[in-house]
Amino acid sequence: MRFFIDTADLDQIEEARDLGILDGVTTNPSLMAKSGITGAKNIEEHYKKICQLVDGDVSAEVIATDVKGIISEGEYLASLAPNIVVKVPMIKDGIKAISYFSSKGIKTNCTLVFSAGQAIIAAKAGASYISPFVGRVDDINWDGIALIEEIAEIYAIQMFETEILAASIRNARHIVQSAKAGADIATCPLHTIMGLLKHPLTENGLEKFLADYRKGNPA
Ligand code: G3P
Numbered sequence: 001m002r003f004f005i006d007t008a009d010l011d012q013i014e015e016a017r018d019l020g021i022l023d024g025v026t027t028n029p030s031l032m033a034k035s036g037i038t039g040a041k042n043i044e045e046h047y048k049k050i051c052q053l054v055d056g057d058v059s060a061e062v063i064a065t066d067v068k069g070i071i072s073e074g075e076y077l078a079s080l081a082p083n084i085v086v087k088v089p090m091i092k093d094g095i096k097a098i099s100y101f102s103s104k105g106i107k108t109n110c111t112l113v114f115s116a117g118q119a120i121i122a123a124k125a126g127a128s129y130i131s132p133f134v135g136r137v138d139d140i141n142w143d144g145i146a147l148i149e150e151i152a153e154i155y156a157i158q159m160f161e162t163e164i165l166a167a168s169i170r171n172a173r174h175i176v177q178s179a180k181a182g183a184d185i186a187t188c189p190l191h192t193i194m195g196l197l198k199h200p201l202t203e204n205g206l207e208k209f210l211a212d213y214r215k216g217n218p219a
């Protein structure tokens with residue numbers, strides 16, 4: 001399983017990268033705004049900075065919602081750095097644009113996926129990644145992990161090459177469950193990645209090991 005970090009915060013991206021486990025970055029307009037990055041030019045410059053920090057794929061989301069606009073914006077974003085992936089919403093014009101990008105060899109991440117049907121049409125259009133939003137499905141009392149399982153089963157049966165990028169990951173348990181359900185990648189806020197490290201028995205165990213060492217080796 002690969003790990004992407006779901007943030008526009010450069011410090012957090014660096015911290016995840018320094019763990020040696022970071023395979024890519026996803027952003028969206030909300031995450032940009034959360035990091036105080038507003039205005040097309042600033043956003044563009046910020047993508048360049050992110051792409052300098054990581055070698056892996058960096059999803060940059062289009063704002064346009066019509067096919068012509070999505071294509072011209074996506075082509076521009078893709079020209080900013082070789083590791084940019086154009087993030088396109090799951091709408092009719094988005095699917096048309098994904099088909100176009102796929103024919104031109106431009107990588108795409110189809111975002112705001114909430115059903116297996118949407119996952120099928122995005123794969124048919126040639127999306128490189130789809131982003132099912134696990135946490136937001138849970139928010140409406142459906143089952144986000146069951147959605148990942150269903151998509152993974154269909155993609156395996158149909159031999160679709162589109163990769164499942166589990167998004168809207170809210171806790172470390174979501175990462176574990178997404179891995180089990182067949183997601184290729186989880187894109188996570190830094191705190192959920194750090195959550196994977198934590199176990200009270202590890203903390204207590206280390207404390208005891210160090211205390212016992214100090215007994216025989218006083219400072
Ligand atoms: O990857 C999508 C993500 O940024 C949305 O997360 O927590 O706002 O549902 P959330």
